[in-house]
Amino acid sequence: MVVMALGRDYDNQDCAMARGLELVGERWTLLIVRDAFYGVRRYSDFLAHLEIPRAVLADRLHTLTESGVLSKEASQGSSRAEYVLTTMGLGLWPTLAALSAWATEFLRDGPAHRYYTHAACGTEMVDRASCPACGVRVPVADIVTGPGPAADRTRTDLVSVAMLQPRRLLEPIR
Amino acid sequence: MVVMALGRDYDNQDCAMARGLELVGERWTLLIVRDAFYGVRRYSDFLAHLEIPRAVLADRLHTLTESGVLSKEASQGSSRAEYVLTTMGLGLWPTLAALSAWATEFLRDGPAHRYYTHAACGTEMVDRASCPACGVRVPVADIVTGPGPAADRTRTDLVSVAMLQPRRLLEPIR
């Protein structure tokens, strides 16, 4: 594996943020983690949903596993691998939530592609992390995401199809 | 400028997060934004503090300016350029805060490099966004950052030196 063998790294940056970016700041990495929150667990599903080059996916999964963000496990009843978020990986939700909220607020050019609601009350969570109605911080597993008006309904890969109906985050797909 | 001319982009991802990453997910970009929160405003200061290739810095500043994250302004009394965070840029603080908190919690291997406190009461903010003592969300400009025990005190560039004493975020350096 290629351990971030860049010409230069960020290691003189003297800052936690820089060290975080060395790990999850590479191309594709955060999208893989996002898919893991969506419930994607298998190599072939990441591959089809992200349309990422196979070699890059293998490298990122290896790096994320090695660093403790994901855990590679054998699914029960077979030897097929599953990549599951660890506690460390689950800790990335606030970052993804903040980025998603920011992009929705400042980059949106039309109707929403996806929405995020509090499972307990159905209220939409603009910040993807706390419920404006209940006033509480919502655990990731109690967040329901579903397709918005602008969702792409043309894709046929297993993950894209599954995400066309409302689902809780972290609930395994397939 | 090279408008993210990658072999593939993320545009089929149907997700606000992916569109956000297209803009701020490139190498160096979030570190530039972080430095902007630290009060860095000038090309030469970004250059010295980040040790980034000049061409890459020019490209990123251009992209960030064009997309509305930074605004290029002439400083009073001279024609020298200053890159200042816009409202959109300021909106990235929760993302950077979450990433910083995550990295500190899961990647730290010793004493802290930097700390972040609430200017009003001096309490350290573990999540870099709200004050555990006051129980309120803290505006970015009321956050004070200073060097921790593990801070690097060997660097001599203007920004690194300025950051060796406690400063409010967004307060211009020099």
Next chain:
DNA sequence: ATCGTTGGTTCGGTCACCGAACCAATCGCG
């Protein structure tokens, strides 16, 4: 006039990413 600072651009060289092909191990099925 000249020197230093600022804010870039240009230019090879290298390395990560891309996409397609290849491959081994396992699973499903007759």
Next chain:
DNA sequence: CGCGATTGGTTCGGTGACCGAACCAACGAT
């Protein structure tokens, strides 16, 4: 068991982004 399909990769050439160094134009100060 035999055989094809699926899964989870690795390998390989080609392209483009990043790297570092050099060059350069505009401006200020002396």
